[in-house]
Amino acid sequence: MAEAHAAVAFSLSVSHEGFNVNFDREVLNLIWLSGKRSWRKRGQRIYNNIRCGIYPGSLKGMTVSVATLSSAYYAGYDPSCGLIPLVQKFMPAGDVGKGLSCAVVGVGIWGGTIFTARTLLRLLFNYKGWMYEERGKGRSVSLATKMWLAAVKILSGWNHPMLYSFQGSLPSLPLPSLDDTMTRYLRSVRPLRDDADYARLEKLAKEFNQGIGNKLQRYLVLKTWWATNYVSDWWEEYVYLRGRSPIMVNSNxxxxxxxxxxxxxxxxxxxxxxxxxxxxxxxxxxxxxxxxxxxxxxxxxxSWQYERVFNTTRIPGIQTDRLQHxxxxxxxxxxxxxxxxxxxxxxxxxxxxxxxxxxxxxxxxxxxxxxxxxxxxxxxxxxxxxxxxxxxxxxxxxxxxxxxxxxxxxxxxxxxxxxxxxxxxxxxxxxxxxxxxxxxxxxxxxxxxxxxxxxxxxxxxxxxxxxxxxxxxxxxxxxxxxxxxxxxxxxxxxxxxxxxxxxxxxxxxxxxxxxxxxxxxxxxxxxxxxxxxxxxxxxxxxxxxxxxxxxxxxxxxxxLNDVDLKLVMFNHYGKGFMKTCRVSPDAFIQMALQLAYFRDAGKFNLTYEASMTRLFKEGRTETVRPCTIESCAWVRSMDDQSKTGEQRIALLRDACRRHQLGYQNAMVGSGIDRHLFCLYVISKYLEIDSPFLKEVLSEPWRLSTSQTPHGQTTKLDLVKHPDCISAGGGFGPVADDGYGVSYIIAGEDVLFFHVSSKKSSPETDSERFGQNIVKALDDIKSMFSSLKKNGA
The missing domain is CATH 3.30.559.70 (Choline/Carnitine o-acyltransferase, domain 2)
Structure with a gap:
């Protein structure tokens, strides 16, 4: 009974002698503090939403704007071009009406300016030409990009941004045309198909493009008018939450x-x-x-994904899970x-x-x-x-x-x-x-x-x-x-x-x-x-x-006993050497993975690399397809004794340029796979069977790769503090007979590769594939080093 009594914060009893009130001050104080914290957080959230909603403006800027306009008007000048006297007709007479008129006009002018700035920022952020321009020593950006850079700096440099300040200015993810997606898709699978199979697939794609694809595309266009992002909600639901297999190893x-x-x-x-x-x-x-x-x-x-970092759990369901936040x-x-x-x-x-x-x-x-x-x-x-x-x-x-x-x-x-x-x-x-x-x-x-x-x-x-x-x-x-x-x-x-x-x-x-x-x-x-x-x-x-x-x-x-997971720490060289080769470090590593996979499996396969689409509102990821016509040509040249070092390097740089273009296309919303995925979702809703989409969506990713980002905070300087290198992280194999590879470029001289596969597969071996990655990286360095020794 003592424990039960201690748990009661407040009690009221009535008897013939009157009322008897008992309460526990400590518990009531805890309740008061909890409520106080809750209301303070709500108030802070409302205040922050207002600040983000008016960015790049500020409440301070609004106050200064109104004060300046009012001061000028009271001094005998009318910078509003007659707006204040017009508004004053609908206000009370005297100084009160005059002051209110100045405030209303001042807020209106300030609000119109901020609305214009936000609209212009949204239009400016739609420009992606800067991504396709090469940077570096001896290269200059175009006049259009210079003008764009200046405009963005002017419009976004008024105030220090908060986490969600730019959310209202971010553009929506654009929908690629069906023709462009079909063209890019067919090019991506060309090195993986023989002539007869490619001709069959090309015929399927043409029939889809000229037939049911147009109907599905029209529905998708309608979604882009209505939804903030035409991919993210379906991606979260159908790729993750509707998955019925275990999330351990398979998803986490x-x-x-x-x-x-x-x-x-x-x-x-x-x-x-x-x-x-x-x-x-x-x-x-x-x-x-x-x-x-x-x-x-x-x-x-x-920044929308930050909302659910904490206090979030995936709740299981019979047909689909849900996220509780x-x-x-x-x-x-x-x-x-x-x-x-x-x-x-x-x-x-x-x-x-x-x-x-x-x-x-x-x-x-x-x-x-x-x-x-x-x-x-x-x-x-x-x-x-x-x-x-x-x-x-x-x-x-x-x-x-x-x-x-x-x-x-x-x-x-x-x-x-x-x-x-x-x-x-x-x-x-x-x-x-x-x-x-x-x-x-x-x-x-x-x-x-x-x-x-x-x-x-x-x-x-x-x-x-x-x-x-x-x-x-x-x-x-x-x-x-x-x-x-x-x-x-x-x-x-x-x-x-x-x-x-x-x-x-x-x-x-x-x-x-x-x-x-x-x-x-x-x-x-x-x-x-x-x-x-x-x-x-x-x-x-x-x-x-x-x-x-x-x-x-x-x-x-x-x-878990079927998981074959190996971690490779490669310290022969890192990003520093890759830069001297005048290629993108990510493309460099992806080409090394292509070479390693070809030597491991004796063939090429469909390869997945995750890129982000967070340049757009509620963007998540898109797929880059590193296995290209150019990458296959370079990989074959590495074991072709008739090819010279100069020819191999030229082929590698061509492959890296093609890969970088694919990565850029994915980031600006011109990818392949998310568009096809959404078309497939609509076809299922309409109960339409598409042989083309069915084949595309069932193709296995036998090599699934992802780069772990770092350097997202200025607090971590790996040059000054090399001991703070993280080994990154990884994930389980995506295909039963394939590899999952996560890598991190940890500073100038170290790379980490997390290689996973299934022990039950006779085709894969994570230890062997890790050794092939090391050999591929060493062979690329030897290729460049030999050329430098020869004075090229």
Whole structure:
């Protein structure tokens, strides 16, 4: 009864003696602070939306505009050209009416100017000619681009932009013409088909283009008039949320620590600094203090994906999943030795300091209680097939204590795992880094909450990484946070795009540079208050649910045991040498992958490279097809003894130029695959069978590649601090008989490749393919070096 009494904040009883009121001041104070925080966040959100809505103008600028106009008018001048006297006719007489008239006209003129500036910015951002112009020594931009640059600087340079300042000025993703897409598609598959097969496919494409394709295109044109982005909503729903297979390995991706830096070996201290940094990043998103990513400091990328970084979970459904996003969450979910905890991150309406968070984590690590039945492997349900997970969740976790505990996980800011295992990096033992990557990709199948937007994993020896769900955003968003956290952590003696993105970059930077560790490896600072206890979650899991959990765990084990994941650290050269070859570093690496794949498989195959379309509102990704006519010609020349070094280099540069053009086309909305995907979705809605679309959409991507972005924050300078190099991250194989390759250009002299495939496939071997990548890169360098020795 004592516990029940303590839980009551307010009670009222009526008797013959009168009213009796009891209340707990502490609990009521907590309620008051919670409400105060909520209303303050709402007010801040409204204020920020107003500021973004009037960018590049400002409220200060509006005030100055009205004051200047009023002062001039009261001084006897009328800069409004008669507008103020006209408005004054509808206002009260006297000085009040005069003042109101000046204010109305001043706001109107200011508002018209801002509206014009925003409209002009939107028109200017539609110009993409600058992307196709070569830059560098001895090259100059065109007059049109110079004029465009000047206009953008003038219109967007009035005020410091907030995270969402440019959202109203970004253009919509353009819809390519059907003829252009057909032409580009046929060219992309020409090197993969023999003459007879290509003639058949060409006939199918022509029939589609002249027939049902026009009808589907008209519906898509209608969608571009109505929707903000004609691709993103369908991409999220049909590629991610409607997928019924397990998301572990098949969809989720991972990121690794800064492998050369190890700022502390104390698990609780590392967890505390990273948690604090992540939540400061969330605050920066909420307050829009985070600057939008700007290409060349001028052209903004769409920031809408940042909205769902935190407090977001993928909820399973029978036919389709859905994303649950909350405006706020004041706790994180923690997993340790099979037990789940709800750990508060705020105390008396303020974010806990790292030293306070370390105490909270230490309490969890010191807990000797045993997990409830089924609790240890509960997260295996999130690694299971989506239909089975949805049914189990609805039947056994929809009410009572199980629902309450599940809510504590799903509605948390994010999940953090205190792993009971150590991870290491040894340049002389690649198996340790391979193991590190494997654990971040899938763990043991039941110790990562795969539905959560991201799960941070802190190893027993202080190493860390993350696992991220893919539907809510692309990897670049999470990579930014990870890079930021790394930078902040490592450079005060302490050391997650994409993306892998913005979220991970921010947190890593904050952790390494700002918070720090003392000489013993603990967080800096002291604890001066009595902190609340982490809440161990309770479960009452029936026998049927226990059987489902065990079955899901066994299925996850089968899936993860089939993954062949190898990590290649290539330090023979990096971006520095590639620049001397006068080719794009990304194109350079993609050509090396083409050469490696041809030597590995003995043939060419359809290749996927992800590029972003965030130059447009709500843009996500588009596909670049690196396997081209030009790339195949160069690859064949490398084993053709009749070709000279000069000829091979000329062919390589032609292939790189073609690849760069394909990448540029994808970024400006002139890609191939998203257009065809949307046409296919419409054909399914209309119940129209298209042999052409069916064949195109069923083609397997046996080589799926992606570059992990970095350098999205100025906090991380790899030239000054080479030890802060992140190994990037990766993903599982896309095709049963193919490879998944993620790579990061980590500074001037280091490259990392994450190579995944399936052990069950006799055609693939990740170790062999990694060796072929190294040989391809070495052969390219030898090709250029030989030419330089000969004086060419």
């Amino acid at each position: 991706f991972y990121g690794l620590d800064a492998i050369l830096a190890h700022p502390t070996k104390i698990q609780a201290a590392r967890a505390a600094n990273v948690t604090h940094a992540a939540l400061l990043f969330r605050r920066a998103i909420e307050r829009q203090d985070l600057e939008p990513i700007m290409i060349q400091g001028l052209v903004p990328l769409c 909350l405006d706020d969450s004041t706790w994180i979910a923690v997993y340790h030795k099979g037990r789940y905890y709800s750990m508060p991150t705020y105390y008396r309406n303020r974010l806990m300091e790292p030293a306070e968070l370390q105490v909270m984590f230490e309490r969890i690590l010191a807990d000797t209680s045993v997990p409830s039945k089924g609790e240890e492997k509960l997260a295996a349900l999130t690694a299971w097939e989506r239909v089975h997970w949805a049914k189990t969740r609805r039947e056994f976790f929809s009410k009572g204590v199980n629902r309450s505990s599940l809510d504590s996980i799903e509605k948390s800011a994010f999940v953090l795992v205190l792993d009971d295992e150590e991870y290491h990096f040894d340049p002389n033992d690649s198996s340790k880094l391979n193991h590190f990557a494997q654990r971040m990709l899938h763990g043991n199948g039941y110790d990562r909450w795969f539905d959560k937007s991201f799960t941070i994993v802190i190893a027993k020896n202080g190493r860390m990484g993350f696992n991220a769900e893919h539907s809510w955003s692309d990897a670049a968003i999470l990579a930014h946070m990870w890079e930021f956290v790394l930078a902040e952590d490592n450079f005060n003696g302490r050391s997650d795009a994409p993306i892998l993105g913005h979220l991970w970059e921010h947190c890593l930077g904050e952790e390494m540079f700002t918070y720090g560790y003392d000489a013993q490896g603990n967080t800096n600072g002291s604890v001066e208050v009595e902190l609340p206890q982490p809440k161990k979650l309770k479960w009452e899991i029936p026998t049927e649910a226990l059987e489902a959990i065990e079955y899901a765990s066994n299925c996850a084990l089968v899936l």
